[in-house]
Amino acid sequence: MNVTQLEFDGFRNLETGLIRPDPGVNIFYGNNAQGKTNLLESIWLFTGGRSFRGSKDLDTVGFDKERARLKLEFFAFERLQHAEILIQRKRSASLGGVQLPSPAGLAGNFCAVVFCPSHLSLxxxxxxxxxxxxxxxxxxxxxxxxxxxxxxxxxxxxxxxxxxxxxxxxxxxxxxxxxxxxxxxxxxxxxxxxxxxxxxxxxxxxxxxxxxxxxxxxxxxxxxxxxxxxxxxxxxxxxxxxxxxxxxxxxxxxxxxxxxxxxxxxxxxxxxxxxxxxxxxxxxxxxxxxxxxxxxxxxxxxxxxxxxxEQPVALLDDVMSELDSVRQDYILNHIKGWQVFVTCCDPGPVLRLAGGKVFKIEQGRITQ
Ligand SMILES: Nc1ncnc2c1ncn2[C@@H]1O[C@H](COP(=O)(O)OP(=O)(O)OP(=O)(O)O)[C@@H](O)[C@H]1O
Ligand SMILES: [Mg+2]
Known part of the structure; x- marks a missing residue:
């Protein structure tokens, strides 16, 4: 499965807008505190789970915003699908325009795995x-x-x-x-x-x-x-x-x-x-x-x-640091053929992998 388009509006510090990711590797780079993890979190919420950072739903609404809205267009199970998440007082979700009883209803429709440094706590x-x-x-x-x-x-x-x-x-x-x-x-x-x-x-x-x-x-x-x-x-x-x-x-x-x-x-x-x-x-x-x-x-x-x-989407937050080049290479080669979202401060190591799209994130603004 792969994300074909993601729209955000009022989510954390991300500027209202949309991205059209590559079906292969997507690199998001930028300095600390620019919104890289926020972007991965916005995709993760479509798995129906709670934030992988352990945040409360309302914490994800932009500081000066009343609500956050995320729209995902993705290709899975041989068709293009649309899902939407609204966070206002609580989190609600719809799939194909149909309101779900709870966001957990998204589980099994859109699938992702996430790695972030705090997972070392595992x-x-x-x-x-x-x-x-x-x-x-x-x-x-x-x-x-x-x-x-x-x-x-x-x-x-x-x-x-x-x-x-x-x-x-x-x-x-x-x-x-x-x-x-x-x-x-x-x-x-x-x-x-x-x-x-x-x-x-x-x-x-x-x-x-x-x-x-x-x-x-x-x-x-x-x-x-x-x-x-x-x-x-x-x-x-x-x-x-x-x-x-x-x-x-x-x-x-x-x-x-x-x-x-x-x-x-x-x-x-x-x-x-x-x-x-x-x-x-x-x-x-x-x-x-x-x-x-x-x-x-x-x-x-x-x-x-x-x-x-269906191959789930891989969300890899700051995965390369502390790994030697042999280990980095294995990971980059192993995930070939999946849709991957990788974040890093220095895009150098990840760029060794040919193809894909590179996005820069600066104060929540994503540019290609
Ligand atoms: N609800 C919110 N509204 C607005 N901004 C927020 C909200 N929640 C977090 N932020 C801001 O988002 C920024 C952090 O974004 P994020 O964690 O995505 O950074 P990052 O680019 O992954 O940085 P690092 O490289 O340090 O991991 C912080 O500046 C934080 O203040
Ligand atoms: Mg981060």
Missing amino acids: IEDGPEERRRFIDAAYCQLRPGYIKILANFQRCLAQRNALLKNFKKVMGFTGADLSALEVWDERLAAAGAQVFLARSSYIRRLIPAAREIYKGISGGSESFSIRYLSNAGDENTTQEQAYKNLMEVFKVKQHEDLAAGFTTVGPHRDDLEILISGKSARIYGSQGQKRSAVIALKLAEASLLRDVTG
Whole structure:
């Protein structure tokens, strides 16, 4: 799939106007704070997800503007399509002129993967970032997963509310414990679904990421991922995951009652990312961590392509810094044939790649 035209009006610092990108590589260069990441963010919002910067919707409306409007024309599933996003009080979206119940309805229609330097947190920070990566990636692949996740979150919130209340009143009866067990069952059932979705996604992600990492590192390093969950391992079935979760909820019941929240379960799962058999978080160099995140992101894109038959658009924010020329070359060659939006301060390294369009961004003004 590829973007054929993007119009912005009142979005962050971007000057009202439009761009017509190349179906191949598009380079956006400029000094710091000119609007390069803002541009990638505007494209990303058409995946139906929230801003990859973690911004609130209203933060993206230009400082002196009442609303922001984005229009995307893109070619996908053998036809030209039109989508629109309006951010005014809240974010709303339409596709082909039809208003969607929520912007999440865009998922599966327009697909993109994004890499930005803050994604190094995927390796460096706590497990939440890694769970978010897996969940967001799987939502694009199987939009129905959004409901599974929401159901799990609801069950978790209910069980936590009950535990919190027991803690507050400093006591509970047998009837209270039966109520808790009802939520154990619901949470285990919802959790087993989340676990199965994540583990099946990770099983598919590993070979793709391994192959790409091998290419980036010139074959000198190996790459792997381990899914760490109380519900089981890569070979555990949904039924077994349910039983495992029921068991850990039972074992940890005292701890949960004392804490006033659910201390174990899929909301605590983690991924261990290994480079040449060693934890990337503990031992990885800057370049290795960056390569690992890029491998994960490009692998995510390959899986999307395999399932949907459409190559997602790649949004690469400041991807080249801290990578040696061998690693840079691999990335630029690997993404040939995709539509790519690359941002950089110095367009030199990216210009080694022939073809495509180069845009300059200066104070939100984009010129070709
Ligand atoms: N809602 C908004 N309205 C107007 N301007 C905004 C808004 N949000 C952010 N900005 C401005 O956008 C600019 C940052 O843009 P952006 O993050 O895209 O920069 P960049 O070109 O990617 O820079 P860098 O190279 O440092 O990453 C800042 O000057 C910021 O004040
Ligand atoms: Mg930026």
